[in-house]
Structures are given as structure tokens and as C-alpha cells.
Amino acid sequence: MPCLRPSMLAGCEPTAITAFGVRASLMRRLAALMALTMLAACAAKQPTQRENINLSGFPRAFKDGYADGCASAREPMKRDGARFKSDPQYARGWRDGSDICRRRQP
Secondary structure, three states, X not given: OOXXXXXXXXXXXXXXXXXXXXXXXXXXXXXXXXXXXXXXXXXXXXXXXXXXXXXOOOOHHHHHHHHHHHHHHHOOOOOOHHHHHHOHHHHHHHHHHHHHHHHHOO
């Protein structure tokens, strides 16, 4: 007969699952679930570098350049060549984005 209540412990078989064994099993499962959840959170896609930097107050050209420069630090180069030559805000944003995101790569 399984021992599910502490009052039944006196006449329990040694192989029966006790209430304490059920709790321990439940706690082990809960701990494993929490560990897997934390591991999954670490494996989730990290936010892009643009999301980590506050670019409010900068002109649109700088923000566009920063996004392209940051993307170029992680992938093949992404740059609007004509805009880079003609728009100093875009060029400065591209250089800043490239430099900052290159330093932040693991």
C-alpha cells in the first residue's frame, strides 16, 4: 500500500512512494524546468545593437547611418555609398555604428 500521508508511514512498505518522496520528485522536476527555462532565455535572440543605444535627438540621417554601420559590423558591409559621400550625418552615424557594434561583438 502506498504511503501518501504521514499517518500511514508506520505500516508502509520500503519500496512505496511516501508523501515526502512525491514532494522531492516534484521539486526535482520543478528545478529542472526552471533550469531549462533559464537556458532557453539565454539562447533567445539578443536585441540588436540599435535597440541598446538611445539615438533620440539625432537626425534621421545619423540614425540610418548608425543602423547600417552596426549591421556592417555583424554581416557583410551595408552602406549607401552615394549617401556616405554626400551626407556627413549619415557618414558619421555609419562610422559610429560600425565602431561601437564591432567592439560589442562577443
